[in-house]
Amino acid sequence: MKLIGSLTSPYVRKVRVVMAEKKLDYQFVLEDVWGSDAILKMNPLGKVPCLVMEGQDSITGAVFDSRVICEYVDTLSPVGKLIPERxxxxxxxxxxxxxxxxxxxxxxxxxxxxxxxxxxxxxxxxxxxxxxxxxxxxxxxxxxxxxxxxxxxxxxxxxxxxxxxxxxxxxxxxxxxxxxxxxxxxxxxxxxxxxxxxxxxxxxxxxxx
Missing domain, CATH: 1.20.1050.10 (Glutathione S-transferase Yfyf (Class Pi); Chain A, domain 2)
Structure with missing residues (x-):
């Protein structure tokens, strides 16, 4: 997986903390949404964080925003469940x-x-x-x-x-x-x-x- 984000966004940090607590490997790609429109290729809202599935390079392979990403990531590993099931x-x-x-x-x-x-x-x-x-x-x-x-x-x-x-x-x-x-x-x-x-x-x- 590839996480597109910035070092200063609190939403990106939330996802990064979740990924760390779940002990998941991913590639972190820095993106300045104020200096470039490149993020629009993956997220039409122009925001980070954006999680891109392995082997994907378009909006159809992307997950956003931070709440959706955190919920998805929590399902990927049984380690340290962070969101109760129901x-x-x-x-x-x-x-x-x-x-x-x-x-x-x-x-x-x-x-x-x-x-x-x-x-x-x-x-x-x-x-x-x-x-x-x-x-x-x-x-x-x-x-x-x-x-x-x-x-x-x-x-x-x-x-x-x-x-x-x-x-x-x-x-x-x-x-x-x-x-x-x-x-x-x-x-x-x-x-x-x-x-x-x-x-x-x-x-x-x-x-x-």
């Missing part, structure tokens, strides 16, 4: 993933509004940034409340819920280091440190901003 536990894990993805969605939109070179400074909207960051803060608070004093986000073992939350919080540190989410959510901070110490997270740490 029922309430499965729904809970996928809801945690949706919450974490929402943090990434909103924070990326805020960052693009602040930094995208295709827009002049006078065209940027502070109200739009504030709206997105309100979602971020509310979602991180919900993560802290949902985690409580449990060892893992969902159930009694490590799952995709924890991977998703870890990648979202890491992206906040990476792109918004001035935001102190740890003081308000000490339990979440403790959980994040435990996740960050896993080899899968260490090996996928984004480069210095």
């Amino acid at each position: 029922g309430r536990e499965r729904t809970e894990v996928r809801t945690w993933e949706a919450l974490a993805d929402g943090v990434m969605d909103a924070s990326i939109l805020a960052r693009l509004e602040q930094t995208w070179t295709g827009r002049a400074d006078v065209e940027r909207s502070s109200a739009w940034v504030e709206r997105q960051m309100t979602k971020v803060h509310a979602s991180i608070a919900a993560m802290g409340a949902g985690l409580g004093e449990r060892n893992w986000c969902s159930g009694n073992h490590f799952s995709l819920a924890d991977i998703s939350v870890g990648c979202a919080l890491s992206y906040m540190d990476f792109r918004f280091p001035s935001i102190d989410w740890r003081t308000a959510q000490p339990n979440l901070a403790k959980h994040y440190e435990k996740l960050a110490a896993r080899q899968s997270f260490i090996d996928t740490e984004p480069p210095a901003a």
Whole structure:
């Protein structure tokens, strides 16, 4: 398999962590979707991550986006099952993933509004940034409340819920280091440190901003 992505995308990192936890081999191909349209050959949405099946070179052999890729990859090996098969536990894990993805969605939109070179400074909207960051803060608070004093986000073992939350919080540190989410959510901070110490997270740490 070939994974097309970038070193800084939190969605790509989520997939890379899942691949590492599942102990699966793959080829990682770097792609800058802002500097090239090459990704359109595999993903018409122009986004990463994109997983390409072995021997394929067209959209018909590609899997996207990160949620779909993670679910597919989890079926490829019985090692470290990350998504429950059915029922309430499965729904809970996928809801945690949706919450974490929402943090990434909103924070990326805020960052693009602040930094995208295709827009002049006078065209940027502070109200739009504030709206997105309100979602971020509310979602991180919900993560802290949902985690409580449990060892893992969902159930009694490590799952995709924890991977998703870890990648979202890491992206906040990476792109918004001035935001102190740890003081308000000490339990979440403790959980994040435990996740960050896993080899899968260490090996996928984004480069210095």
